[in-house]
Amino acid sequence: xxxxxxxxxxxxxxYIEDYKKTWVKTKLSSADDLLEVAKALKENGLRTIxxxxxxxxxxxxVIEMNYFFEDLTxxxxxxxxxxxxxxxxxxxxxxxxxxxxxxxWHEREAFSMFxxxxxxxxxxxxxxxxxxxxxxxxxxKDFDWxxxxxxxxxxxQKIVDSFKDEEDxxxxxIDANSSETVLNWGPTHPASGPIRLKVxxxxxxxxxxxxxxxxxxxxxxxxxxxxxxxxxxxAVERLCFMDNxxxxxxxxxxxxEIAGVEITEFAKWMRVLLGEVSRISSHAMGMAGFYxxxxxxxxxxxxxxxxxxxxxxxxxxxxxxxxxxxxxxGGVRYGLQQNxxxxxxxxxxxxxxxxxxxxxxxxNNPTMKTRASKQGFISANDVEDYSLCGVVARxxxxxxxxxxxxxxxxxxxxxxxxxxxxxxxAKDRLVNLFEELEQSIEIIKQAKKRIxxxxxxxEFDPTKDHMxxxxxxxPKGEAISRVEWSRGEVLMHLVTEEKGxxxxxxxxxxxxxxxxxxxxxxxxxxxxxxxxxxxxxLYICQGDLDR
Amino acid sequence: MEMIFNIVVFPGILYVLLWTVGLxxxxxxxxxxxxxxxxxSFNGPAGSYQTLFDxxxxxxxxxxxxxxxxxxxxxxxxxxxxxxxxxPTALVPWTANTTVVASEYGLxxxxxxxxxxxxxxxxxxxxxxxKYSFLGGIRVLTQMISMETSFFLAALSPALLFGTLSLxxxxxxxxxxxxxxxxxxxxxxxxxxxxxxxxxxxxxxDAEQEIVYGFYTEYSGTNYFLLxxxxxxxxxxxxxxxxxxxxxxxxxxxxxxxxxxFAKMLLVAMFMMTIRAATxxxxxxxxxxxxxxxxxxxxxxxxxxxxxxxxxxxxALS
Numbered sequence: 001x002x003x004x005x006x007x008x009x010x011x012x013x014x015y016i017e018d019y020k021k022t023w024v025k026t027k028l029s030s031a032d033d034l035l036e037v038a039k040a041l042k043e044n045g046l047r048t049i050x051x052x053x054x055x056x057x058x059x060x061x062v063i064e065m066n067y068f069f070e071d072l073t074x075x076x077x078x079x080x081x082x083x084x085x086x087x088x089x090x091x092x093x094x095x096x097x098x099x100x101x102x103x104x105w106h107e108r109e110a111f112s113m114f115x116x117x118x119x120x121x122x123x124x125x126x127x128x129x130x131x132x133x134x135x136x137x138x139x140x141k142d143f144d145w146x147x148x149x150x151x152x153x154x155x156x157q158k159i160v161d162s163f164k165d166e167e168d169x170x171x172x173x174i175d176a177n178s179s180e181t182v183l184n185w186g187p188t189h190p191a192s193g194p195i196r197l198k199v200x201x202x203x204x205x206x207x208x209x210x211x212x213x214x215x216x217x218x219x220x221x222x223x224x225x226x227x228x229x230x231x232x233x234x235a236v237e238r239l240c241f242m243d244n245x246x247x248x249x250x251x252x253x254x255x256x257e258i259a260g261v262e263i264t265e266f267a268k269w270m271r272v273l274l275g276e277v278s279r280i281s282s283h284a285m286g287m288a289g290f291y292x293x294x295x296x297x298x299x300x301x302x303x304x305x306x307x308x309x310x311x312x313x314x315x316x317x318x319x320x321x322x323x324x325x326x327x328x329x330g331g332v333r334y335g336l337q338q339n340x341x342x343x344x345x346x347x348x349x350x351x352x353x354x355x356x357x358x359x360x361x362x363x364n365n366p367t368m369k370t371r372a373s374k375q376g377f378i379s380a381n382d383v384e385d386y387s388l389c390g391v392v393a394r395x396x397x398x399x400x401x402x403x404x405x406x407x408x409x410x411x412x413x414x415x416x417x418x419x420x421x422x423x424x425x426a427k428d429r430l431v432n433l434f435e436e437l438e439q440s441i442e443i444i445k446q447a448k449k450r451i452x453x454x455x456x457x458x459e460f461d462p463t464k465d466h467m468x469x470x471x472x473x474x475p476k477g478e479a480i481s482r483v484e485w486s487r488g489e490v491l492m493h494l495v496t497e498e499k500g501x502x503x504x505x506x507x508x509x510x511x512x513x514x515x516x517x518x519x520x521x522x523x524x525x526x527x528x529x530x531x532x533x534x535x536x537x538l539y540i541c542q543g544d545l546d547r
Numbered sequence: 548m549e550m551i552f553n554i555v556v557f558p559g560i561l562y563v564l565l566w567t568v569g570l571x572x573x574x575x576x577x578x579x580x581x582x583x584x585x586x587x588s589f590n591g592p593a594g595s596y597q598t599l600f601d602x603x604x605x606x607x608x609x610x611x612x613x614x615x616x617x618x619x620x621x622x623x624x625x626x627x628x629x630x631x632x633x634x635p636t637a638l639v640p641w642t643a644n645t646t647v648v649a650s651e652y653g654l655x656x657x658x659x660x661x662x663x664x665x666x667x668x669x670x671x672x673x674x675x676x677x678k679y680s681f682l683g684g685i686r687v688l689t690q691m692i693s694m695e696t697s698f699f700l701a702a703l704s705p706a707l708l709f710g711t712l713s714l715x716x717x718x719x720x721x722x723x724x725x726x727x728x729x730x731x732x733x734x735x736x737x738x739x740x741x742x743x744x745x746x747x748x749x750x751x752x753d754a755e756q757e758i759v760y761g762f763y764t765e766y767s768g769t770n771y772f773l774l775x776x777x778x779x780x781x782x783x784x785x786x787x788x789x790x791x792x793x794x795x796x797x798x799x800x801x802x803x804x805x806x807x808x809f810a811k812m813l814l815v816a817m818f819m820m821t822i823r824a825a826t827x828x829x830x831x832x833x834x835x836x837x838x839x840x841x842x843x844x845x846x847x848x849x850x851x852x853x854x855x856x857x858x859x860x861x862x863a864l865s
Contacts, residue, residue, distance in 0.1 A: 297582070
């Protein structure tokens, strides 16, 4: 840490300060230094960039750029800021993509949403937004959404026209006598979900893949600014419905940090308990998605059978099975009753009863192994270069897990270790997924035991302790909060105004965005049959891909 | 009169329709049990009307012919596919004395008619003017070429053993001993059958996660119904072939009859469905190398084994 600080002192900075245990926060006085600083940080081991997040300060007439650099091996991180002018013509900054491959799509996103131009970016096309938002800046504070929505017909026409142009464009530049063609894999494809991969292929051989994303763009990051701090959780949890609890935990922690509120021990344990149940519900779907991509639906059905019991628990706790809205700033929404824990016990028993056969038939499946252990290799080096995280990173042998690296909620009191594999093939990611399921069960058992003990001893009052008051108006401030979401690290960057009643800016860095970036690299030179396998193994959810 | 009965009722169109509806329902129910689901349960006893409704719905829906295809060829293919798929039923000895065409060369006819079917499916894909269908068509052809060699060699092993191509006399001559001798042949026949019928792990031609629905993609309504009918009629021909050639056809315990043949066919179907529920798809490359490095050489070895058994085992007994 000290090394990073001394290094930063060589540059023209406004301040350098410690933030939390693992972060150094700094602001450059001039955006021109950015490239030099980034280069120096990279040489110092901070090889990963989590995300690029612009904040539009309309009153000061600047756009503040936030860069989050991470070192996955030693867990030293740097939060770097710099200002760029707000005027569209001058709103430009040096691109970091040549140094950090993982920044490519994040910079494209900043370009599409805020109109920040990145110099020397290899491929600065708009991403996520549909064609009617091209050359507009939807996330800036002065963007007129009503005016945009008033022209619905013209907007639709723009999208239609651009698709037609693209159809004409596709076959241009391709030799008419060759067997080369452009094949759409999605968005209405049986296995794709709402994402489109433009697959350039020669017969069965894939030449390149160009992902087109944004089909479920709900502008969540804009939506939260229209809601109050409590109401924002329903937008945050829709990052992906499969694991909604952990994303809400991340948001709630950021709000609590700005408000200066410390939640109760009981609420911390409840966040662990609920979060792991939610992780199980997501991982079960992830395994199912992997096998669905291989044309085998039995795993899906068998996992759903188990998952229902865990959803029963969530339902008994919050009244909803999927979109629970159960975590909010200040703790967890409801108290705990014994019958809820009984439901949870049923689920744990069900998992233990079925895991043997699922492991034997589907994790050790010889046919799956012949295919998946030879496909989709991601090296530990790639993980750092492309900022991958979660299951994908751990399957490549990289030991990262926010629950251990930067413990939140009650994770510091949990006994757990990194679950990793060696090779980083598609098979390893499936195996890792299953082993993490088992790990989550272990964590739930620990948390449940602890909660039951403390309730019995009278330390926890499950009907009152779940919530502390968080003021409705927050002071001016900003915070970042990281959680280990089921797909990997989610980084929430929250900015508030003085006496603000709603978030001024919330950036949600979600893992699938980086994982989708890998598709071209993993699939070029493979065959069409490998597309669903690799796609399924990356555990991508379009919800957090588009946000 | 008997001719008309054969064509319209048994073992002709009505029988095939009934088989299709019944087997479709059976597949759904059996698969549901393996999936820990209920399966169709609302319409009729145990949901048995559901398939009937589904198929009649397909029949009444509009058949869409895509732009840029030859409409006659496009609609002719499904009809041809059905006819070719139903024809083998005439050659199968359903009981000791109901064989419509009791030919000396029944086995040859059965094998050829089964082997022609993938060509028609290839043409449906080829004539659809759709990238997915086209890829599906090519996949059908590739799979057919690699799988049919071993299918034919395996199907001909009873003929070698008994010295006849007549299906009727193959069934008559079969015994427990011949069943054991033909066991490796049956295993090869079964593996090749999975490839021929596009069943997992060889469901490569209509791999929906890769190429949507392969050669089926552009077909809808009646045309799709006809293609599905052809697929199930093909199931019947191949299962009946398996039962007749290797499992002793209509012969049974205590008495002989059609019910035994039917039970044997269902047994093969259940085995196929169980594999379907537990095995993911393999790739084209894997299928090709599996077929040419293992399946075809083993089929040739099987022929040698049959000759050996015929001379030294059966020859020694007689």
